Every structure is written in structure tokens, then in C-alpha cells.
Amino acid sequence: MPKIEFNSIGMIYSPFKNLKGMPIQPIGGEGVKGEIHINEGLKNGLKDLNGFSHLILIYYLHKSKGFSLEVTPFLDNNTHGVFATRSPKRPNSVGLSIVKLDSIEDNILYISNMDILDETPLLDIKPYVPQLNGIKNDSIKIGWFEEKHFSAKDKLSDARFI
């Protein structure tokens, strides 16, 4: 199968210059502000995006080198398959975060609740519309996160995935 090629649609700017010491999930980035600068030629694609409170960002984990099939994630001392974690050491370096949209001015999006490294290339923005998934809360099972997710709010990254 041939390689699948994408281009950056813009750049994400955040206060986090270093993979160490970052929030590990959006819940840990509460209140952290950043900006997205969309490429000038694509800004008409932002029309009506200002009606949404939250955005799904899909981005390139540009500092992640190589991958591991089994990892010990920040929230646990046990190893898990990488697809059962949010570790950046994935076969494809694709990141996903849901952030709060504060405002849009021209081609610049002002966002909050960030767990994203500075100067991360953005691949796509999708509106966050949980109604479209049709998932009932009481049907959700979250595997090994069940006992661990409570600490995601306060935990910061260490150097293990650098």
C-alpha cells in the first residue's frame, strides 16, 4: 500500500515548548490558552465554526520519533498495547484533542484547555457534536483507565516518550 500523504492546514501555538512537564490530557490543560493559525488560503473553511464551543483537533505529533507496540502510559505502572493508550509513540504520529474555542479573528482561532506542544502542525478540525455518536453514557467501558483516569487532571508528562 502506498504512503498516505497530508499537508499541514495551519500551526498550533501553545505555552508548552517541551514534551516534559505538559498536561497529559485536555482535562489537565484546563484554562491553558493557545492559538491556531490557519493557512491564509484555507480560512474560508472556518465559516460558521464560531457557533461551536468545542473543536476536535487532529494533528501531527511532530516530535514523536518511532513507536512501541507496548507502552507504560503516564497513568499506569503496567504495560498496555499502544492502541489501548493515548501514548504518542504510535505507528502513525496522529494526535487528537478536544479543545474549547474562545473566539475566531480572521484566520486565527483562540482556544483553551490545551494539552498540545507548541508549533504542532494541524491536520484537520472537526466540530465537536457528541449527539452524532449516539453513545449512551451507561454503555461505556474504559478498560484499564477505570481506576486511573481520576489522576489525569493533575499529572504532568515525564521524559518517557521523548
Place this chain on the structure above:
Amino acid sequence: MPKIEFNSIGMIYSPFKNLKGMPIQPIGGEGVKGEIHINEGLKNGLKDLNGFSHLILIYYLHKSKGFSLEVTPFLDNNTHGVFATRSPKRPNSVGLSIVKLDSIEDNILYISNMDILDETPLLDIKPYVPQLNGIKNDSIKIGWFEEKHFSAKDKLSDARFI
């Protein structure tokens, strides 16, 4: 900026052979069953994934050719910026669905609630753990979907994005 390159990590199989007449969102694919065949060399990355009820799939919209910055989505008669929609005609052909995981056998994932075309190349799997986003339901605004999302369950795709 150089191209960003990814490789398929596996293949998604579904009953939908044609872009026309598909569910337009996971909520419309309720009960529709499919399979994901993960590349043999990556199957150790699936360890412990069977504890999760739902998975986030990130995939390549392999039949989407070109893009439009403003589109008229299936759910509306008005145009919106493409980033304010789930239209497949995006600058980067990246798709996202949350599906139900029924079971895993060796390198095959049996899944339900699909709105994905047959033979779609998979880029990444992430566990669905809504607790990590820390979003309160009453803080969510969904823009133009507010009056429209109710019909996503029953609407099927037409030929507009082929």
C-alpha cells in the same frame, strides 16, 4: 513545510461498498457490523484493548477526491465552512468515527455502529475515554447542528461528495 506521511495500520471492512446510501454518522449506523484487520506485525499493540466498549478510529477517506472550503452538508440546505462540518471533502482526507467494539480475535476487531466505507485504510485507534476531556455537557454549543442533528440518525448519504 514537507508532506506528512502515514502508513495504513490495517483495513476496515464494512457492508458499505458505495459512497451513496451510507449512514452519514455513527448514530445512523447503529447495529451495522464490520471488521478491522490490523496488520500482523502490529497486533501486539492491541493488548488490553478488549476492556473498552468504544474506540476512536482515525482513517483515510480514500475515496474523497479534492476538497471544497464551503460545503452544503447532508443535514442542511445552507453552506458552511468545511471545518464546521463532517463533510469528507476536506483539505486532508482524514475521517473520524467512534464505533462499538464487540470482540477481538487475534488481529481482527469485530465492531458495530459503523458509518465507514468498505476497504478504508485505518491510520490509528485510540480508546474512547470521555472522562479525559473533562467537558461538562451543559457547556457544549453545537452551532448549526443545534436544529439539525436529530435527523442524522435516519439520513443516508447522497451523491454530493462523490
